[in-house]
Amino acid sequence: MARLSASNPGNIQETEVPLSAIPSLGNSRGTEIPLMIDQNAHNLSAALSKLERISQVLRRFSIVVLITTVVSFGILLATLLIGDGKPSGNFDWPAALSLLFGCVALYGCASHEIWRKRGEDLFEEIADEVERRIMSVAGDPKFEGGPELLSRARLALRDFAHASDLPIIPGKFGPTVYAAVNLLIPILILFSSRLLKP
Numbered sequence: 355m356a357r358l359s360a361s362n363p364g365n366i367q368e369t370e371v372p373l374s375a376i377p378s379l380g381n382s383r384g385t386e387i388p389l390m391i392d393q394n395a396h397n398l399s400a401a402l403s404k405l406e407r408i409s410q411v412l413r414r415f416s417i418v419v420l421i422t423t424v425v426s427f428g429i430l431l432a433t434l435l436i437g438d439g440k441p442s443g444n445f446d447w448p449a450a451l452s453l454l455f456g457c458v459a460l461y462g463c464a465s466h467e468i469w470r471k472r473g474e475d476l477f478e479e480i481a482d483e484v485e486r487r488i489m490s491v492a493g494d495p496k497f498e499g500g501p502e503l504l505s506r507a508r509l510a511l512r513d514f515a516h517a518s519d520l521p522i523i524p525g526k527f528g529p530t531v532y533a534a535v536n537l538l539i540p541i542l543i544l545f546s547s548r549l550l551k552p
Contacts, residue, residue, distance in 0.1 A: 398487075399503065401480050402510045408473040409510070412466060412517040419462040419532055420521045422455040426539045429455070433543050449544040456536035463520075463529040470518045477514055480507060 429452045484507045520528035 398480070398483055398507070401476060401483075402503075402506055405473060405476050405480060405510050405514055408469055408476065409514045409517040411469050412473065412514075415462045415466040415469065416517070416520050419459050419466065422459040422462065423532055423536055426452040426455045426459070426536055430539050430543050430546075434546055449540050452543050453540040456540055459536040460533055463533050466520065467529050473514050473518060477511060481511060484508075484511075 429448050433448045484504070488504070519525065520532060523531045
C-alpha cells in the first residue's frame with residue numbers, strides 16, 4: 355500500500371492507495387520502462403535448445419552424405435580395378451547400386467541444406483539477442499541470464515557454425531559438389547562397364 359496525501363482549501367486527509375493502482379513509469383515518449391529483471395531467459399534457453407538440436411541433425415546428414423559418397427566412389431573403383439565391367443545380363447548392378455547410394459546422398463544434401471537455412475535464421479536471432487543482452491543499459495557489460503547462459507549461447511553458435519558445413523568440402527558450394535559427384539559416379543560406372551564389356 356502507498357500513502358498519498360491530498361489537500362484542498364479546507365481539509366487535509368491521507369488516503370491509502372494500492373500499489374497496483376499506480377501506473378507504470380514511463381519515459382518522455384510514453385513507453386514503459388522495462389524492469390531490470392531478465393524475464394525472457396527461458397525463451398533464449400529454449401531457442402538455444404532448438405539450435406543445438408538442429409546442429410545434431412546437420413551432423414547426422416553430413417555423416418550420411420559422406421558415407422554414401424564414399425561407398426559410391428568405392429563401387430566405381432571396384433568396377434574399374436577389380437571387376438571386369440561385365441553387366442549381369444541386361445542389368446548393370448554396380449551402376450544401379452551406386453545410383454541408389456547417390457540418391458540417398460542427394461536426399462542428405464537437400465535435407466542438410468533445408469535444416470541449415472532454418473538454423474541460420476535462428477542463429478541470427480540468437481546472436482542479436484545475445485549482443486543486446488551483453489550491451490545493456492548505460493553500456494554495462496552485463497548478461498541477463500547469467501554467465502552460464504552466455505557460455506552456452508557461445509558454444510551453441512560455434513557448434514552450429516561447424517555443423518553447417520559438409521565434411522571435406524565446406525562452404526556454401528559443398529552440397530552442390532556432393533550432388534554433382536553422386537550424379538556423375540553412376541554415369542561413369544555405366545560408361546566404364548560398356549567400354550570394358552568384352
